Structure formats: structure tokens, C-alpha cells
Amino acid sequence: MSGLAQQFIHFFAALLLLLSFAMLTQRRLLSLIKLLALQGFVLSINVAFVAYVTQQIELYITVILTLFLKVWLIPFVLHRLLIRLHIQNKIEPIVNLPATLLISLALVIFAFNLSLPITELSAATSRDTLALALASVLLSLFMMIIKRKAISQVVSLLALENSLFFAASSATNGMPLVVELGMAFDVLIGLFIFGLFFFQIRDTFDSFDLHHLEKLRED
Secondary structure: OOHHHHHHHHHHHHHHHHHHHHHHHOOEHHHHHHHHHHHHHHHHHHHHHHHHHHOOOOHHHHHHHHHHHHHHHHHHHHHHHHHHOOOOOEOOOOOOHHHHHHHHHHHHHHHHHHHHHHHOOOOOOOHHHHHHHHHHHHHHHHHHHHOOEHHHHHHHHHHHHHHHHHHHHHHOOOOOHHHHHHHHHHHHHHHHHHHHHHHHHHHHHOOOEOHHHHHHHHO
């Protein structure tokens, strides 16, 4: 890719990271789902740009799948679950906002340092792109730790998958279509299983706070 094309991909990676920060600081589930949809939209734009630059026609199929699954279907299903299960919209994280921001900044710095030896092994991989995507992955993992509601854990897992997908599609100039279709199928199956999991948690504990599961393990 040319230097200008790499700058555009850096911009999309930075947007992805900013959305990860916004998801970390979000206190409402509905807004968290909307941010997940916006993250999917940024991902689809990035894939469309890579398809245009590399002239890989099959990547446009990936763009359509990404728009359908990550921007519409998955947020729609999560929103319906939020309403159907009468889940409380407010999230109470276990870490306060200042500490969350400080840890997040430390994770971003760690991601940039970690990506340096990796990018030196491949000239085709941009350090900044990989570092930003890796930082988004770490922030998604951190979000899974500090947000205790079951549905927020699913959103964090989907955000993690978005970050990995961005890193793979940008670093390799697009993955094989069969791999992308397999990932899309896995996401749909996982979402279906999580939906059943939510209903089971509600019927058993009448709550979606994961500390009930920890109590069950201790018993």
C-alpha cells in the first residue's frame, strides 16, 4: 500500500480505539450496544477501503456481511434481548472512571511497545495499525473484567472480535473469503448461545450480575 493509504487505515484504527475508550467509560447498556454498531460501521468502511486499494472484489462481500451482521443484526438482537429480558440499562463497573482511564492509557502504551518486535518481522505490517488494533483488543479484554453484567460481557467479546478482525484485514490486506464466512457463522452461533444463556441466568437468579455465578462456584 502507498503511504497515503496507510494513513487512512491508521485513521480508521484510531477511530476504532476511540470507540473502545468510549465503550469502557459508558454506563448504559443501550449506548454500549450503539457504540458496538458504530464500531462495526468503522470496520466495514476500513474493509471497503482495503478492497478499493487492493482491487480485491471478494472483499466487497465482506463489507456487505459486516454491515449486515455487525451494524444491524447483532445490535438489533442485543437490543431486543435488552427489552425482552427487562435488563436494567445502567452498568455499575467495579473500577471507577479515573482508574479506568489510567489503566486504559497504560494498556495502550503497552500495546505500542509490544507491537514493535512483531512489525519488525514483516515489512507488510504497519506498526501503528497493529499497535492501535492491539490496544483495542486489550481495552476490550479490560472491559470484560470491569463490567459485570452478562450482556456487557457479550458486547465486550464482540468488540474484541471486531478489533481482531480489523488487525487481520488491515495487516494482511484482506483475509480469504472462506475464513471471513466461517467467522461470521461462528459469531451468529455464539450470539444464539449467549441468548439462551441470558434466559437461563434470568430464570435461575432473576438478575444478570455475574457475581451470582461466582457465588454458585464457591458453593
